[in-house]
Amino acid sequence: MSGMNTVVLSRAEEYDFAAIKSILAMHFEKIGVDAEFFAGKKVAIKPNLVMKKEPEAAATTHPVVLDALLSLLADMGVTPVIAESPGGVYTQARMEGIYKVCGITAVAEKYGDILNKDISWKHMHAENALVCHEFDIITPLYEADVIIDLCKLKSHSLTKMSAAVKNFYGSVPGITKFEMHAAFPENERFIGMICDLCKMLCEKKEIIAVTDAIIGMEGNGPTGGEPRKIGCILTSRNPFASDLLAEKILGFEGTVPMVREAAKRGYMPSTAAELDIIGESPKELIVKDFAEPDSTKGGGSMLVHFTSGKWGEIFAPKPKINLSVCRGCGECAASCPQHTIEMRKNKNGKKYAHIIRKKCIRCFCCQELCPFVAIGTKKNVLLNVISAFK
Ligand code: SF4
Ligand code: SF4
Incomplete structure (x- = not known):
């Protein structure tokens, strides 16, 4: 049974x-x-x-x-x-x-x-x-x-x-x-x-x-x-x-x-x-x-304790836009719960996404919904060191 x-x-x-x-x-x-x-x-x-x-x-x-x-x-x-x-x-x-x-x-x-x-x-x-x-x-x-x-x-x-x-x-x-x-x-x-x-x-x-x-x-x-x-x-x-x-x-x-x-x-x-x-x-x-995922490598469970408040801003992995891959489609900006992604244009008129870090809550919705896999993960240098020794 x-x-x-x-x-x-x-x-x-x-x-x-x-x-x-x-x-x-x-x-x-x-x-x-x-x-x-x-x-x-x-x-x-x-x-x-x-x-x-x-x-x-x-x-x-x-x-x-x-x-x-x-x-x-x-x-x-x-x-x-x-x-x-x-x-x-x-x-x-x-x-x-x-x-x-x-x-x-x-x-x-x-x-x-x-x-x-x-x-x-x-x-x-x-x-x-x-x-x-x-x-x-x-x-x-x-x-x-x-x-x-x-x-x-x-x-x-x-x-x-x-x-x-x-x-x-x-x-x-x-x-x-x-x-x-x-x-x-x-x-x-x-x-x-x-x-x-x-x-x-x-x-x-x-x-x-x-x-x-x-x-x-x-x-x-x-x-x-x-x-x-x-x-x-x-x-x-x-x-x-x-x-x-x-x-x-x-x-x-x-x-x-x-x-x-x-x-x-x-x-x-x-x-x-x-x-x-x-x-x-x-x-x-x-x-x-x-x-x-890159965001949890090298102490993923430990990261849970460092993702809020000031510690989060310093230590937690953050989404990072790969500008050479970004096609400026705007999906990430439309899906950001904090409305903290701006669509900008470079000097050649090409559109790209830009994250304003201050309001980012590191939910990775933008990474999840980018159709072109243009959003990677930026990690704190200290955590990269921890990853290397893990
Ligand atoms: S969803 Fe991806 S390709 Fe589209 S604007 Fe955002 S980062 Fe660029
Ligand atoms: S991680 Fe979340 S809050 Fe931060 S830019 Fe992406 S969608 Fe917005």
Whole structure:
């Protein structure tokens, strides 16, 4: 019988529809999810479609995993809605573009009219939250009885790792996410807020977390890193437990601030060894030298203590615009919660982005949403020295 500390783990070498469908069928059986479980319930799938990126970039949930899941659900008589809200404006036209480029439209069309077109949202109150009690949630997820959290395993410049828990930040509509970054500028409080959001959804909905970790992203994720084979799929009824195992598989054990915060709160055990793991042994799947983001290298967990107030201004890594790559598109300026990016022109009339440092809260939204990977990370000299000795 599966419990809230159960995670099912399977090796998955490539994006092969039949193999993935059979893995997901086994995972669902192990966690006690079948046609009877879904009967009479509204089901929503929440993929990670952070921005317009082709599947090969490994920034978004791979369409073959979605296809396998939809096929399995169809066999159980379930017709879900697929709903997501990436950063930036939340409009139907923008969503259509993202669904198309990410390869989602072509897959979804095989199963009917299941792509969400409703761009409204509703309010939810988190009774048991520790940091943030009020959330706006996109309507299809608000209305769902069951949410399938179909995330991608990636590195992340702000949170070090993005997987099942962080994926729920996409349940907050468009630019409201930027407002929340501004409302919770300290890394610790931002992480606490995401834990509150995920916990609230776990308390009000049935959650099934499925992590696409076949090919993930390493380095400057969630959008500017490099694809890296990880070779597995994880499924759990508890996104916090799933991320605890994901942390171990990436070789980040004990160092992902959001996972540590959730463990401290008792949402799952502190170590992966305490999980009830069904399937493959995680030891066989740990990725060697998985590259963490530049922003967290050399003392990532220590950085959490240095990201607020004066210490933050001195020590915390900051976004840095690579002027030779910047095309002056303005996406970063539009996505900055602090409105601290100016679009300027050089003497040849070429537009470029310029960050006014004083108001920057180092949320890395600009880096995440730059379509041309033109925003890197500037680190404090002292931290670079620490990195070298690590
Ligand atoms: S989003 Fe990237 S390319 Fe566009 S202006 Fe900003 S830094 Fe330049
Ligand atoms: S400049 Fe970038 S990192 Fe700084 S507040 Fe704006 S979006 Fe966040």
